[in-house]
Amino acid sequence: MKLVTFLVSGNSRIGAVVEKEQIIDLNYAFQAQLKREGKARFKEIAEAHIPAKMELFLQGGEDSLKYAKSAVQFALENPSSFDYPLVYQKRDVKVDAPLRNPGKIVCVGHNYRKHILEMGRELPSHPVIFAKFANTIIGPEDDIPFYPISEQLDYEAEFAFVIGKRAKNISEEDALHYVAGYTIANDVTYRDIQRRTLQWLQGKTVDGSAPMGPWLVTSDELTDPSGLEIVLSVNGEERQRSNTANLVFTVQKLVAFLSNLMTLEPGDIVLTGTPGGVGVAMNPPVFLKEGDVVRIEVDKIGVLENRVRISMQNLKVKSYIDSIQTSLDNILLTVKDLSVDEIRWKPSENEWSILQILSHIGEATLFWLGELDQVLEKPGSEWGRGLDDPARLAAVENPEQLDVQQVIEKVQQLKGAVREKLSGVSDDRLSEQNPHRNFAKFGNKSVSFLIEHFLVDHINGHLEQINRNLSKLNKNF
Numbered sequence: 001m002k003l004v005t006f007l008v009s010g011n012s013r014i015g016a017v018v019e020k021e022q023i024i025d026l027n028y029a030f031q032a033q034l035k036r037e038g039k040a041r042f043k044e045i046a047e048a049h050i051p052a053k054m055e056l057f058l059q060g061g062e063d064s065l066k067y068a069k070s071a072v073q074f075a076l077e078n079p080s081s082f083d084y085p086l087v088y089q090k091r092d093v094k095v096d097a098p099l100r101n102p103g104k105i106v107c108v109g110h111n112y113r114k115h116i117l118e119m120g121r122e123l124p125s126h127p128v129i130f131a132k133f134a135n136t137i138i139g140p141e142d143d144i145p146f147y148p149i150s151e152q153l154d155y156e157a158e159f160a161f162v163i164g165k166r167a168k169n170i171s172e173e174d175a176l177h178y179v180a181g182y183t184i185a186n187d188v189t190y191r192d193i194q195r196r197t198l199q200w201l202q203g204k205t206v207d208g209s210a211p212m213g214p215w216l217v218t219s220d221e222l223t224d225p226s227g228l229e230i231v232l233s234v235n236g237e238e239r240q241r242s243n244t245a246n247l248v249f250t251v252q253k254l255v256a257f258l259s260n261l262m263t264l265e266p267g268d269i270v271l272t273g274t275p276g277g278v279g280v281a282m283n284p285p286v287f288l289k290e291g292d293v294v295r296i297e298v299d300k301i302g303v304l305e306n307r308v309r310i311s312m313q314n315l316k317v318k319s320y321i322d323s324i325q326t327s328l329d330n331i332l333l334t335v336k337d338l339s340v341d342e343i344r345w346k347p348s349e350n351e352w353s354i355l356q357i358l359s360h361i362g363e364a365t366l367f368w369l370g371e372l373d374q375v376l377e378k379p380g381s382e383w384g385r386g387l388d389d390p391a392r393l394a395a396v397e398n399p400e401q402l403d404v405q406q407v408i409e410k411v412q413q414l415k416g417a418v419r420e421k422l423s424g425v426s427d428d429r430l431s432e433q434n435p436h437r438n439f440a441k442f443g444n445k446s447v448s449f450l451i452e453h454f455l456v457d458h459i460n461g462h463l464e465q466i467n468r469n470l471s472k473l474n475k476n477f
Contacts, residue, residue, distance in 0.1 A: 001069065002302075003181065004215040005054050005139075007094040009333060010326055014054050016072050017215055021090040026068050027052040029075035032082035036074075054099050054216070058180050058266040061165050065218060085336070091412060092332055094325075096139040097212040098183055099162065104268040105132040105210065106258060107158075107187060109200070111248050111273025127249045127257055130200050132187070132210050132271075140213035140304050143423065144188055145311035146290065147206060153288040153308065156187035156274035157232035157240050157296045161225065161251055162216055167264040175255035178264070181216040182225060184296050184304040185271050186232075191280045191287070211294075211306045212269075225251045228299040230275060234292055242275030249273075309423055316427045320451050324418050327459045331361070332412060334466055340404050347472045354469050355404060356396040357462050362410040363395035368454040369421045375434045375447060376425065383450065384436040422451070 002017040015023040030050045034042035049067045051057050057064055075086040109128040110116045116123055138144070146153050164180030187210065194203025225244060232240035244250075249257065254270055279286045288294070288308050295305040335343060335354060346353045352360070371383045385392060429447055436442035 001065070001072075001218045001221055002215040003054065003057075003068075003098060003218060004213075005096040005098055005100065006088070007096055008088065008092075009330055011052075012096065012100070013052050014050070014057050015088075016068060017090070018072065018076065023088045023090055023093060023095075024072045024075045025084070025086055025088065026050050026057075026071055028082055028084045029071035029086045030067055032078065032086060033071055033074040036078070036081065055101055055267045058162070058164055061266070065220070080337075085333070092329075092336070094139070094141055094329075095214055096141075097137045098216040099212075099267055099269065100137055101134050102137075102162075102267045102269045103265050104262075105134070105136070105271070106268065107132055107204070107271040108249065108254060108273045112242050112246055112275040113248060114242065114246070114276030116248070117276070123248060127254060129258070130204060133205055135207050136188075136205055136210035138208045138211050138306070140211065140306070142208070142211065142306065143309035144186075144211060144288075144294065144306045145208040146288070146308050147311050149206070150190040150192050151287065152191040152193075152280065152285075154189045154191050154279045155232060155234065155239070155288060155294050156189060156278060157230055158185040158187050158271040158274055159225070159228065159230055159244050159298055159301075160185040160212070160269055160271045163255075163264045163266055163268040163270070164219070165266055167255060167259040170255055170259040172252040172256045175252040176219060176223075176225075178255055178259075179219045179225075179251065180266065181218040182222050182298075182301055183212060183216050183269075184214070184298050184301055185269075186211040186294060186296060186304065186306065187271055187274060191285075208311075211304060213304050214302050217301050222300050228301070230296070230298045232275075232277070232294065232296045234288070234294055236293075236295075239279070240275045240277035244272070246275070247272060316430060316448070317422055317425050320456055321419055321422050323456050324422075324459055325415055327456075327463050328411065328415050328418075331358070331459075331463050331466060332408070334463075334470070335408065342473060343404055344399070345469075345473060347469055351469075352396055352465070353399060354466055355402055355407060356399050357465055357469070358407045358411050359395040359399075359402055360393070361459060361462050362407065362414065364392075364458060365414050365455065366417065367391075368450065368458070369417060371454075372421060372425075372447070372450055375432070375450065376429065379432055380434060382435050382437045382439075384438065384442065384445075386438055418455070425451075 004015045004017050006013055006015050006023055014026050017023055027050050031042050031046040034045055049064055079087045107130050110124050161182050162180045165178055167178040190203045194200045228244040230242055290310045292308045297303045343355045344353050374381055375383050432447050433444040435444050
């Protein structure tokens with residue numbers, strides 16, 4: 001089973017990835033199953049056995065996994081049987097790191113033979129361990145933040161495993177029984193900061209320096225962690241390639257070694273080390289830069305891919321992105337289960353249907369993103385359009401010719417377009433002034449004005465318009 005943590009409408013949920021790029025909400029699916037079976041306290045029972053948080057779910061061990069498999073089957077056979085959605089398309093949610101708040105993140109250094117040799121060291125007699133913390137974790141759909149504290153940002157592809165039950169003084173023979181599953185991690189490292197003291201910790205624990213995901217493949221599905229190919233590329237260029245058969249200390253050895261030192265708890269994560277090919281060991285050294293795409297693929301697990309973004313603590317821009325993404329998620333979730341007739345229904349002759357609203361959101365958002373591009377590339381250039389611009393409402397004319405699925409897909413694609421465009425905007429550019437095309441009426445307006453009024457507020461306003469339509473729709477049907 002592929003266990004995943006996903007975000008929908010601002011809430012973090014545990015799910016299972018199934019065929020056709022679908023995600024089952026395990027907690028709600030189990031609630032629905034128990035309710036169908038006539039359990040009076042179905043919600044409380046579900047929370048006990050399949051909590052909505054991955055960290056709590058793993059504490060349930062094999063029993064929770066058994067209930068989860070049953071819930072998946074029920075949801076696939078009865079997708080519309082509950083008050084909340086049971087099945088999502090992967091594209092409609094944000095996939096997060098499998099765990100966000102593990103008790104421990106134990107990292108192993110010097111564990112692939114080639115990497116040890118390229119760093120000029122001898123094979124260790126005991127595992128070299130260090131730590132990362134929960135602040136470092138980001139998900140498979142997040143950017144790697146590149147903070148202006150160093151110019152030596154480096155990658156490290158890692159095969160990782162997650163503990164499934166409390167482990168103390170465990171033998172190598174029994175070790176795999178204590179593993180919940182496996183995932184991929186990138187031990188992003190600021191090399192000069194790592195090496196300025198004997199301890200590596202400070203170069204390894206910067207916020208956002210542990211991309212992880214895309215999911216947790218359970219140990220009953222991946223029974224042998226040896227012999228898995230692991231490959232990292234940067235912008236399509238292969239940098240690292242090895243196989244978990246080349247580990248000096250195997251998963252079994254690490255569970256035994258670590259559990260002799262400390263009590264391992266469900267949800268603890270162990271990063272098993274990185275192969276040869278890190279940037280700092282190249283001649284000359286090559287480090288990550290703004291816009292680089294780092295892709296890690298591990299056999300039988302999947303792909304973890306993240307883009308590097310320079311972070312200037314752009315909290316304002318980030319808030320814009322988050323607000324727009326949340327509004328678009330809510331719009332897509334709201335229309336998800338509506339029929340074609342309901343989407344095409346008009347409250348009155350002078351009011352738009354939900355389909356027309358969606359079509360306008362798609363056209364207008366792309367237009368304003370284009371205007372944003374214009375003023376950023378050519379500061380001082382004119383922007384905007386008047387109320388009498390014939391193109392302004394072109395997307396809502398002739399609604400009978402609009403294809404419902406195509407319109408919805410266009411709105412779905414806006415999420416990626418908004419993130420791509422706005423991620424390149426720094427907070428210090430928000431105050432830049434540019435003349436409106438109707439200067440006599442509007443004068444100069446800032447970049448933040450463009451984003452707030454014509455992207456954030458515009459999309460939020462149309463979400464409210466959709467909800468008003470639904471309210472009227474419920475009264476008329």
